[in-house]
Amino acid sequence: MNINDTIEQALASAGIDTRGGPMQGVTETIRQALASAGLGAGAPMGPQTQTQKANEARTFDVEARDLGTVPVGPQAQPGTPARGQFLARGHSGPAGSRAYKLYLPPQAAQAGAAPLPLVVMLHGCTQSPDDFATGTRMNRLADEHGFLVVYPEQPAGANPSRCWNWFRGQDQKRAGGEPEIIAGIVRAVQAEHAVAKGRVYAAGLSAGAAMALVLGETHPEIFSAVGVHSGLPFGSASDIPSALAAMKGRGATAAGAGANPARRAVPTIVFHGDRDHTVQHRNGEQVVKQALALHTAQGSLSVHSEPGVSAGGRRYQRTIHSDATGKVKVESWTLHGAGHAWSGGDAGGSHTDPVGPDASAAMLAFFMAHTGKH
Secondary structure, three states: OOHHHHHHHHHHHOOOOOOOOHHHHHHHHHHHHHHHOOOOOOOOOOOOOOOOOOOOOOOOOOOHHHOOOOOOOOOOOOOOOOOOEEEEEEEEEOOEEEEEEEEEOHHHHOOOOOOEEEEEEEOOOOOOHHHHHHHHOHHHHHHHHOOEEEEEOOOOOOOOOOOOOOOOHHHOOOOOOHHHHHHHHHHHHHHHOOEEEEEEEEEEEOHHHHHHHHHHHHOOOOOOEEEEEOOOOOOOOOOHHHHHHHHOOOOOOOOOOOOOOOOOOOOEEEEEEOOOOOOOHHHHHHHHHHHHHHHHOOOOOEEEEEEEEOOOOOEEEEEEEEOOOOOEEEEEEEEOOOOOOEEOOOOOOOOEEOOOOOHHHHHHHHHHOOOOOO
């Protein structure tokens, strides 16, 4: 029996007719809530987008001195195609198989090219690698700054809504689940192309963001930093009921933070809208608390917070937590008035907020400031 039948039978047993009238809308709301969590088949979640003129240039309004060596103003205009190769690939391993797409910027084809960083991008529910690449513009940033991008693809056979299974216990472990498959994709790319040592990073949206955190927890020797956009803290759910509760901000905690001294603190950058009604903003706060618990176990951090307004008019609060050397370990962006969408994204992709500050550029800057010792 599928989840839709279960919903209808449960309501019917209570004497509620779900075939028409007001309760038809209630049933559909339940279906979509489950689908957005990756917990059952349902109608695709409609993109929550903000409109912007198609030819309006995006700028990133944080000063360059705060962003290391990465320029803050992406030169690519909306609609500008990436100039490299976008290749379809597949990976099979003991934990399973997944298709993926690999983006090679023009720098990768140059003779004697130096090894390049690698960014793993994990799409959200109902999305695809192509959709996510369009919405985040990450391939165009790769052209400008010289790094590889890999987009693992979650098939409907693994999840009806094509969400990464962040909420299942078997997919929150190092071996035997989706983290092992994604780590295997990284190793496959490293075997085929020159990837800079200690410069592999993971980022995602929604369910993909939750899985990026899982990767940082389960494979810290691979990932030197993670980016979390509209995601949930590690271990905040173990089944369908707890996943739905966590998404709505009920029961989401910094699960297990500091409980295991062997856990490694991975630098983390977090974006979350405070009007996100799919994954409540409290989850972003808990992701930050979880990361801080691990990093402060290694030494005290100073904190600095500053408000800002994007070129498109989105207000935000940026908070950075730095160690004694001034290196930022945890960075968070609260996007005022934003919903469940990639900040600063391209309207040509789903689940994007074009008026927000540029999450892709900010994450890239954060990533490039961190090199792992592996």
